[in-house]
Amino acid sequence: MIPASFDYVEAASAEAAIAALTEHGDEAKLMAGGHSLIPLMRFRLATPAVVVDISRLSGLSYVRDGGDHLAIGALTRHCDVETSDMVRSQAGLLAHVAGQVGDPQVRHRGTIGGSLAHGDPASDLPAALLALGGSVVARGPGGERVIPAAELFTGFLETALAPDELLTEVRVPKVPDARWSFQKFNRRAQDWAIVGVAACGNGAGTGVALINMGQTPMVAAAVQSALASGASAADAAARAAEGTEPPDDLNGDAEYRTHLAQVLVGRALAEMA
C-alpha cells in the first residue's frame, strides 16, 4: 500500500524529538524501528502529518546495571536485548521473549521502546515487562517520570504516555534466581501470538501476563491471586481467562482463546515448577 503524504523530521537528540512532539502534538508520530508505525501508515490506518524519526539516537541504545534493576535504552533493538549477557543472566525471560518477536529481520530493526509504546495487546514484549513487574521512563518537556508497566497500557493501542512524551528507558528488576516461562501459540513462527503467556517467579511471588486476550497487554490477575493464596498450578491455570475480553478473529474466537489461555498458563506454571 502507499502511505499518505507526510513531513519527515529527523531528531538529532531526545530533546529535539520532544520539541517536535510539543510543536506538532497529535499530528506527530515517533518512529523508531518503524515496524509498528509503517504498516499502519501503508494501510492508511495511521496518517500522521509529521513523522519524527528517532532511530538515529544511538545514545538511547544500551543495557546498563541500575543497581536493583536493569536499565535498557528505548532504542535497543530486540536482537541486542536477546543476546545481552546481562539481560540473559538478570532477566532471562526478557532476553528469551525478545528472541521470539517476529523474525530475524524484525528483531534487527524493531526496538523495545517502540514495541512497548505501541501497546499492542498481541505483542510479546509488553507481557514480558508485566510479568517481570518492570517500568518505563517517560521524558517530556517538564522532565522525567517513571510509569510502572501495570499502569502503562490504558486501551487498545493506547498508553499512559502523553503526546509530548518520549519513552527513553525500560527498567526491569534483576531476578537472577527467577524461574520463568514463555508460551507463545501461533500458526507460523513469525506471527503474533494467537494467545501467549509470559510468567516469571521467585520467592517473592509470581507474575503472569497474557498476550492477545483483550484490549491491552494484561496481567493474569486471577492467576496471580490464586497462586498468592496457595492454590495449585492447575487451579490457578483454570482461572487464566477471568477478567479478559478475548478477541474473535480468523485464528480464534473467545471460547478457543479462553481454552488456550488456560492450557498455556498451565504449561507455563508446569515448566516453572
Added chain:
Amino acid sequence: MTVIGTPLKRKEDPKLLTGEGKYVDDIHAVGELWMGMVRSTMAHATIDGVDTSAAAGMPGVHAVYTGAQLMDMGLWAAPLPCAWPVTPDMVNPPHYPVATGEVHHVGEIIAVVLADTRARAADAAEQVEVSYGPLPAVASIAEARTDGAKAHSELASNKSYTWALVPDPAALDAAFAAATHHVTAEFTQQRLIPVPMEPRGVLAVPGVAGGDVTIYSSSQVPHFLKILLAATTGISESKIRAVAPAVGGGFGAKLNINPDESLALVLANKLGRPVRWTETRSEAAFSTHQGRGQLQRIELAADADGKLLGVRVHLDADMGAYMMLVTPGVPLLGSFLYTGVYDVPAFGFTCDGWFTNMTPTDAYRGAGRPEASYAIERAMDILAGKVGVGPDEIRRRNYLAGGEKFENLAVPSTLVFDSGHYGPSLDLALDKAGYGDLRAEQARRRAAGDSKQLGIGLCTYVEICGLAPSRALGGLGFGSGGWEHAVVRLLPTGKAEVVSGSTPHGQGHETSWSMIVADKLGIDPADVTVLHSDTAISPLGLDTYGSRSLAVGGVAISMACDKVIDKARLIAAHQMEANPEDLEFAEGAFTVKGSPDKTMPIQAIAFGAFLAHNLPDGMEPNLQEQMTFDPSNFAFPFGTHVAVVEVDETTGQVDLLRYVAVDDCGNQINPLIVEGQIHGGIVQGVAQALWEDAAWDADGNLRNPSLLDYLVPSAAEMPSFETAFTVTPSPANPLGVKGVGEAGTIGSAAAVINAVCDALSPHGITDIEMPATPRRVWKAIQEAKQ
C-alpha cells in the same frame, strides 16, 4: 557430451540473486503516467454516481476516467476474453476492464486516475467519490445455488454451465447397484490467494514512431496477451509487442488477460504516453484472480474386497464474478483424474459452474488436478476404513495394471495414460518413511493416551500435464492449440542461440534449454543463449502453464536440434567428400566412419553455412532450423507422498513432522531443478491443507487481504523434505519427459489431511475441512467427545 541428467546450477540465478533481474517495476519510460485504481468497496451494487472532481484537481493528476467515460471513448472492440467456453450455452456476462452500471465484486475497477507519480495516483484515487446502490451479494457457492440472490442482476440464474463426462451411465448405475461398500464424501476446496513473490505489474510504452505499443507485463503468457489484447482492443496485432521481463513467479496467477493490462495498453495508445501500474500486495488479493473454490461430492462403489467398481463425482465450482481467461475450464482439467491411479470400470463426472460476487477464480498451481487428487485420495482412505484394511493395502488392490509397469493404457475417463508404474512408487515411499516403525510409534502413543498423537497420510497421485495435443484441446472447447515453437541456430562464432515460445517465470528454462541443446549438439551449455518472452524476438509461442514447457517446448527444441544436425551432416559430407550416411556425429563433431582423422566440428560447419562458399547445390545458407511440436498425448506424472503429522489434542495444533515424496516425472533434464519444483510444489499443497484460506464474509468482503492475515507458510514451518524419484519415461515424446511444475502440489494436500484424519481416527473423526487450523481441529475433537 552428457549434460542431460546432471544437476547443473541455474544460469539465471546469479543475476536474480544479486538484484540484477529487471522486473516490470524496474523498467521506466520517460513521461510515464501511473494508474491509480478506484476499486469497488461493495460486492454487488449499482453505481449511482462517480464524482471525480476533487481528484481531478489534485497536484500531478493528468486525468480521471470513469467506466462510462472510457466506454464512450470507444477503446474496446470486445470485453476481456474467456478462451474456454466449455459448453455452447455457457453464460458469460460481458466483462470490461472498468465497471459501468453495476459492480460485481469488491475490488472491481470503477474509475482510473492517471498521475505523474504512484503516490499521487493513490492519493487521487482515494478522493474519487462513488455513490452505490447496494444489492444483495452472493458470497458462497451454497448461496449461489439457491438462486435467492443474483450475482448479476440481469441474469436469470447464477448458474453459468453444466458440463458432464459420463461415458456409460448404465454401467455406472450398475456398478453402484452391485457394490458392497459405498463411500459418499463431500469436500470443500477453499479459495486460495496466489502469492507470487513479485506482484503483477504492467507498463505500456507507445513507440516513438509507427503507432506501435510495447507492453511489458509480469505475465506467464505474453503471446496470449498480444493476440488477445489485439482482438479485444482492435489495435492491430502487428502493432503490439508484448514482453515479459524477469517474472517473479506466477503459479497461474499471471496466466490471464487482466483489466489493468488492457487499460494500460489502450490509454498509452490513446494518450501517446507511457502508462504503468504495479499492484500492491493487498490490491493483488482483489485484482488478481484466486484459485480453487469448489464443493466436491465424490461417491465410490467397491466390492467386498475394496476393489473399486465405480466413481461418481459432482462439483459445484465458484467462478467468481466473471469468466476470466480459463475460469470455466479449471474444473474440467481435473475431471479426468477423479479415478486417480486406480483401475475403475465405471466413471461419471458432472460440474456446475456458479457466479458469485467475489474475485474471479482461475488457474492456480495444479488447476483442477490438486482438487481431483484430493477428492479421490481422501475417499480411498475412507474406503479403507470401511473395508477394514490399511491405506496402503486399499491402494495396492486398486492400482492400474495391478501396480505393474504399463504404457498407453486407456482409462474410463476417456484418456490414454502414457506410462505408469505405481507399485514401486508406493514401496519406495513406505520404505523411505519407515512405515512399519511409524505405525508402531502411533500404536504406542495411542495406548499411552499421549496428548500428542501421530498421524500418517498416504497419497498416490497421477496428474495430467504437457498441455497438450491441439486436437484434444479442441475437443474440450479450449480456444488455443497446445503446440510449442522453437528455433535453434548456430551463429557464425560457433555459439548456439535458441528462441523458445515458452515463457519462464522462475522455472529455469534458460538452464534446461541450454542443457538440451548442449547435449544434442555436443557443445558447452555456457555457449547456448536462450531468447524468450518477447513477441518481437519469439513471435510464435504458447507460453508456460500446466507443466507444459519441457514436455512440449523442450521437446520442440530437441527436435529442432535434430534438424540442425541433419543439415549439418549434409554440409559436412559435402565438404569432406563423404556420404552423409558414412558420418557419425558425436561430441559435437562429424567423423567419417573408419577414418577418425577426418572430422569436422559443428562450429566449423556453422561458419561454413554462414559463409555459404561451399554448400551443396540448392541448400539455403546458415545453420538454423525451427520446429513446431504438437504432442500426440498428454503426459501423466505420478508419485507417492507420505506425510507424518503430530496433532496436539490439547490445542488442536498440527505439526508436520516429516514429508516423504517419491515422484516420477519421466526422464529428468536437470535433477536440481526437479528437486526445487517438488519442494515448492509440496509447500503450496501443504499450505492449502494447513494454512491458506481466502476468508470471504457473508457480504462479499475479503477478511484477510494482506499477508498479516493470509497465512503463507515459510521455511520455518516445513520439515526437511525427504525426496526420491522413480523414472518411467513417457513414450509420448522423444525425450521421454513428463513435467514436474505442479506435481508436488497435486500430491501434498491429500497426504497431509489423510495424516491429520489418521491421527484423529480414534475419535471417530473421518474428515477435517481445509485448512486444518488449530481451532478447527480442537473443535472437532471437542464435538467428537460429546
